[in-house]
Amino acid sequence: MSPKNTFPAALKTVRKARGLSQEAFSDVSSRTYMSSLERGLKSPTLSKVAELCEVMDVHPLTLLTLAYGGDSKGVGEVIERVRRELAAIQGRKGK
Numbered sequence: 001m002s003p004k005n006t007f008p009a010a011l012k013t014v015r016k017a018r019g020l021s022q023e024a025f026s027d028v029s030s031r032t033y034m035s036s037l038e039r040g041l042k043s044p045t046l047s048k049v050a051e052l053c054e055v056m057d058v059h060p061l062t063l064l065t066l067a068y069g070g071d072s073k074g075v076g077e078v079i080e081r082v083r084r085e086l087a088a089i090q091g092r093k094g095k
Helices: 007-017 031-038 046-056 060-069 072-089
Strands: none
Touching (some): 007 060
C-alpha cells in the first residue's frame, strides 16, 4: 500500500486527535503548508515529518504506521511486517 493518498488523512487524524489546529504548527510550518500536506498537494521530508510529530507528541513511526495501515487491522499488519523485517535485517529469526 502506498502512503501517497493516506498520509494526508493520517496527518489530519493525528492532528485532530491531539486537539491541534493547523496554526499550532506555526513554529515548524505555515498553516498553508499544513493545509497542502493534509490535501495531498505536497509531500514532507523525513525531517519535516519529525518536526510535525514533535508538535503532535507522537513518534514519526506512529504517523507513518497509520498512513500505511489505515485502520486497526491494517496497522496491526504493518507493525507485524516491520517486526519481521527488522528481525531479518538484524539477523534474528521472526520472533
